[in-house]
Amino acid sequence: MSTLGLEECRGWIIQKYGGTSLGKFPKNIVDIIISTSKPQRVAIICSARSSRTKNEGTTTRLLRAAQAAASNSGSELTFQTIVDEIKDDHLQAATDINSPPLRKHFEEAVYAECQSLSRILESVREIEEVSPKTENRIISKGEKLACQYLAALLEDRGVFAQYIDLSDIIGRYDISADVSEHHLLIALAKALGQEILSCGGKIPIITGYFGNLTGGLLKTFGRGYSDLAAALVTIGIAARELQIWKEVDGIFTADPRQVPTARVIPFISPSEAAELTFYGSEVINPHTMAQVINAKIPIRIKNVMNPSLQGTYILPDPVNAIPSPEMTSFLPSEPLAVDSGSQVPKMPTAVTIKRPVIVLNLCSNRKTRAHGFLAKVFQILDRNYLLIDLIASSEVHISLALHSEHTMVSGPDDDLGGEDMTIDDKRLKKAYDELGELGSVDIVTGMTIISLVGKGLKRMTGIAGRFFGVLGDAGVNIEMISQGGASEIAISCLIADRDAEKALNLVHTHLFNFVE
Numbered sequence: 001m002s003t004l005g006l007e008e009c010r011g012w013i014i015q016k017y018g019g020t021s022l023g024k025f026p027k028n029i030v031d032i033i034i035s036t037s038k039p040q041r042v043a044i045i046c047s048a049r050s051s052r053t054k055n056e057g058t059t060t061r062l063l064r065a066a067q068a069a070a071s072n073s074g075s076e077l078t079f080q081t082i083v084d085e086i087k088d089d090h091l092q093a094a095t096d097i098n099s100p101p102l103r104k105h106f107e108e109a110v111y112a113e114c115q116s117l118s119r120i121l122e123s124v125r126e127i128e129e130v131s132p133k134t135e136n137r138i139i140s141k142g143e144k145l146a147c148q149y150l151a152a153l154l155e156d157r158g159v160f161a162q163y164i165d166l167s168d169i170i171g172r173y174d175i176s177a178d179v180s181e182h183h184l185l186i187a188l189a190k191a192l193g194q195e196i197l198s199c200g201g202k203i204p205i206i207t208g209y210f211g212n213l214t215g216g217l218l219k220t221f222g223r224g225y226s227d228l229a230a231a232l233v234t235i236g237i238a239a240r241e242l243q244i245w246k247e248v249d250g251i252f253t254a255d256p257r258q259v260p261t262a263r264v265i266p267f268i269s270p271s272e273a274a275e276l277t278f279y280g281s282e283v284i285n286p287h288t289m290a291q292v293i294n295a296k297i298p299i300r301i302k303n304v305m306n307p308s309l310q311g312t313y314i315l316p317d318p319v320n321a322i323p324s325p326e327m328t329s330f331l332p333s334e335p336l337a338v339d340s341g342s343q344v345p346k347m348p349t350a351v352t353i354k355r356p357v358i359v360l361n362l363c364s365n366r367k368t369r370a371h372g373f374l375a376k377v378f379q380i381l382d383r384n385y386l387l388i389d390l391i392a393s394s395e396v397h398i399s400l401a402l403h404s405e406h407t408m409v410s411g412p413d414d415d416l417g418g419e420d421m422t423i424d425d426k427r428l429k430k431a432y433d434e435l436g437e438l439g440s441v442d443i444v445t446g447m448t449i450i451s452l453v454g455k456g457l458k459r460m461t462g463i464a465g466r467f468f469g470v471l472g473d474a475g476v477n478i479e480m481i482s483q484g485g486a487s488e489i490a491i492s493c494l495i496a497d498r499d500a501e502k503a504l505n506l507v508h509t510h511l512f513n514f515v516e
C-alpha cells in the first residue's frame, strides 16, 4: 500500500454531517458542500438520517427492528412495520430530488436496501438472535441510504458526487482482527485515503458505517461511530480540518435545548469534549478525538443552519501540545477565558446530564468484603454488556449507576420473564439474577447523573461545595457522588430524574455566570 504524497492531499476539508442535520436540513448541507468545495477539496461522511430526533432516527429504528425480530414474539409485523417506516421516511425525502431519473434511481435504491434489510431480519427472527455481524449489516443500511440520498441531491444541483460504501472496506484491505488497536486504525485510515483519491474530481460521499467489525461496530465504538469514520478519513488524507456539522452552533456550556442561557464554547480540549459526551452531551464520539488530535489536525463543530459562525474548535491543551502550523493559525492569541494554563479558571467548562439512569444496589451476603467480591461483580456486568457510569462502594455494599432505557422496575419476584422484554432488559435481568448469588440486590429507576466538566476543576477550590450547595438549596437530593480519582475533569452526582432540568438550569445560572 503506497503512502499518500503530502502535496497530493493538501487542502482537503473533511465534513461529517450528523443524522438530524441530514434529516432536517439536506438543502443547507448541499449549499455548504458546494460553497466549501469551490476553494478547496471536500470529502463528506454521512450518518444515518433522523427526521426528528436521534431517538426516532434510522439507526435507532434499525436497532429496534433487530430487537423485535430477535425477541420473536410471534408477530412478523413488528419488525416489518419498522422497516416500512424507514422506507416511507426515505421515499418522502426523495421528493426533494427534482430530476425524475435521479429520483427514480434513489427510490429504487431505497426499495432494494429495505428488501435486503427485511431478509436479514427474517433470518434473525428464525434464529432468535442478533450476532455482532448481523447487527453490523443491519445498522449499515442507515448510512447507505443517507449517502445515496445526499449524492442524488448534489447530482441534482449539477455537482459530480461519488457514493462510497465502506461496508466491506475492512475485508477489502484485510484489516481484520481487533480494529480498535491503534496500528489497525491507522492502516484503516490509509485505506480510506486511497478510496477517496480513487474518486478523481468527484466529491466523495462516504458512509459513516465503516465495516463489519468482528466484535460489532456498536460494541467496539458506540453510537456516533460515523465521527470516527470521519476522523479516519481526515487522517488518511492528511486533511487541513475535520468539520462535524450539527444542528447547534457548537459545544455549549450546557445543552442549549434545555438551558436557554447556555453559551457557545469557542475552544475546548479533547478530554473535556470526550467527558461531556460520556456524561450525556452527545457532542462527539470520544474515539474520534485521540486519532485526529494526535495527527495535529483541528476539529470544528459547526451548525448547518448557521454556517457563517465560527463554531467550537477542539484543540489540544496549548500547554501540553505542539500544534501543527495549520493548528497554530486557529489558536487564540489571548489566553482562553475558560482555562489559561497555570491560572485558576473562573468557572467550569460545561454542565451536563445523562438520563435515564438506573442504580443497582448490591449488599454482600458476607459481613466483611470477601476476597474477589468486586471482581465477581464486574465479571457479571461485563458478561452482560452492562457499562457502569458511576460507582460508590463501602465494605459490603456497592452501588452502580448505569445509563439505561430498561423498563425493568423491580426484583425477581415480579414477572419479568415476559415476551415483551427487550434484549437490554434480558441482559439486565440476567445480571440481576447473577448478582443475587452474591448478596441482596435492588434496582432504583428514574435517576439522572448531573456532571460538571472542566479541566481546571481540580484547581478550583470550593467548586464541589458550591455545586452541591446549589442542588441542596433547591431541595434536590443527592444520592451518589463521584469526584476526582476516576476523572480529574468531572464532578458527578446522582439525582432524581424529575429534578434534572431544574438542577441543570440552577447549576448553570449559579456557576456559569461569572462577571469580571
Ligand SMILES: Nc1ncnc2c1ncn2[C@@H]1O[C@H](COP(=O)(O)OP(=O)(O)O)[C@@H](O)[C@H]1O
Residues within 6 Å of the ligand: 017, 018, 019, 020, 021, 054, 245, 246, 247, 248, 250, 251, 252, 253, 254, 255, 256, 257, 276, 280, 281, 282, 283, 350, 352
Ligand atoms: N453541551 C452541549 N453543547 C451542544 N449540544 C449539546 C450539548 N449537550 C447536549 N447537546 C445536544 O446535542 C445535540 C447535538 O446536535 P445534533 O445535530 O442533534 O447531533 P447529530 O450530529 O447526532 O445529529 C443537540 O440536540 C443538543 O441539544
Ligand SMILES: N[C@@H](CC(=O)OP(=O)(O)O)C(=O)O
Residues within 6 Å of the ligand: 017, 018, 019, 020, 047, 048, 054, 059, 060, 142, 208, 222, 223, 224, 225, 226, 227
Ligand atoms: N447513525 C449512527 C452513527 C452516527 O454517527 O450518528 P450521529 O452522527 O447522528 O451521531 C448513530 O446513530 O449512532
